[in-house]
Amino acid sequence: MTISIPTSKIKTTNSNITVQNVWEAKRLISSVVKKTPLIYSKAISKQFGAEIYLKYEHLHESGAFKFRGAVNAIYQLTDEEKSIGVTTFSTGNHGFAVALAAKKLGIRSRICVSEHVPKAKIDAIKSLDAELEIFGNGQDDAEQRCYQLEKEQGLTVIPPFDHPHVIAGQGTIALEILEDLPSINCVIGGLSGGGLLSGIGLVMKNTNPDIGVIGVSMEKGAAMNASLKAGRPVSVVEEPSIADSLLGGIGENNQYTFNMVKQFVDQSYLIPEETIKKGMAYLYKEHRIVVEGxxxxxxxxxxxxxIPVKKDSKVVIIVSGNNVDTPVHANSIKQYL
Known part of the structure; x- marks a missing residue:
């Protein structure tokens, strides 16, 4: 299923998040968040007659792009907020990123996850001495628990996507891509809560409105895709997926990412589970990297x-993270090797 999203040419957003904010984020996080490589994929480029590149976001210390937004948000807390600590709700990658950023600053963190979060991500969070709480059947339940902790203990909530500093942090990916590939025609990334493509889309469309921004989600439980179709934020039932990092709602009171995705993302595609597994197998076989769905x-x-690829176009695909259970990865790819 494909949803085409009318893209505005306006260079600001309703939330007043600007490209300048992204540049400010880049300056702030540069001492902690290192630039990731942009890798030319020779095999897939030859197959489609295009230049296709992979942005290796799985190489962050946290194992996923979420580290950018988490560091930007946490490093902008007041001294009082740092003294009390932070909390977040997450499908895993953002939780780990917040826990890692908090540990680097020596502040308390309490990470709330749902029962659907894989063991590898739970173990990773525990390894950082963060307080971990498994709560509810989905990210919406974990979110409610976070705001309860905010009221009860004064912890600052660092949302996984719908937050200006988080969005600006993720937008630094686009700055790096443009530095390495100024003539880019299209960028493709996972679409869940929308933080990744809100930040990337903001930068790309302000640089050149003709740069395509494409979102991809799993077929079942794709909250942003369902919300775009409905014309407003809606809730969906979460179902197990090999792309578990894309699970979770966008929040019925979404303030930023829903409108930014409508403005900056051109198309949204729903992708079958078997296709996702083929992608995992391809990246392992051709690039020798182990990544999540x-x-x-x-x-x-x-x-x-x-997704149609135009001949001679220059396309960047965001390889977002590597936090996957080893048995899950092995079982997912074996039939395609």
Whole structure:
């Protein structure tokens, strides 16, 4: 299923998040968040007659792009807020990123996750001495618990996507891409809560409105895709997916990412589970990298011709993270090797 989203040419957002905010984020996080490589994929480029690159966001210390937004948000807290600590709700990657950023600052963190979060991500969070709380059947339940902790203990909530500093932090990915590939034609990334593509889309569309921004989600439980179709934020039922990082709602009171995705993302595609697994297998076979389903979904979509690739175009696919259980990865890819 494909949803085409009318893209505005206006260079600001209703939330007043600007490209300048992204540049400010880049300056602030540069001492902690290192630039990730942009890798040319020779095999897939040859297959489609285009230049296709992979942005290796799985190489962050936290194992996922979420580290950018988490560091930017936490490093801008007041001294009083730092003294009390932070909390967040997460499908795993953002929780780990917040826990890691908090540990680097020596502040308390309490991470709330749902029962759907894989063991690898839970173990990773525990390894940082963060307080971990498993609560409810989905991210919406974990979110409610976070705001309860905010009221009861004064912890500052660092949302996984719908927050100006988080969005600006993720937008630094686009600055790096443009530095390495100024002539880019299209960027493809996972679409869940929308923080990733809100930040990237903001930068890309302000640089050149003709740069395509494409979102990909799993077929079932894609909250942003359902919300775009409905014309407003809606809740969806979460179902198990190999792309578990893309699970979770966007919040019925969404303040930023829903409108930014409508403004800056051109199309949204729903991708079958088997296609996602093919992407994981391809990246392991051709690039020798082990990544989670959400990181491979864009590659799988292109391989199965679910996203059209124009000949001679320059396309960047965001490889978003590597936090996947080893048995899950092995079982997912074995039939495609």
């Amino acid at each position: 959400a990181a491979a979904i864009g590659v799988g979509a292109i391989l199965d011709n679910l």
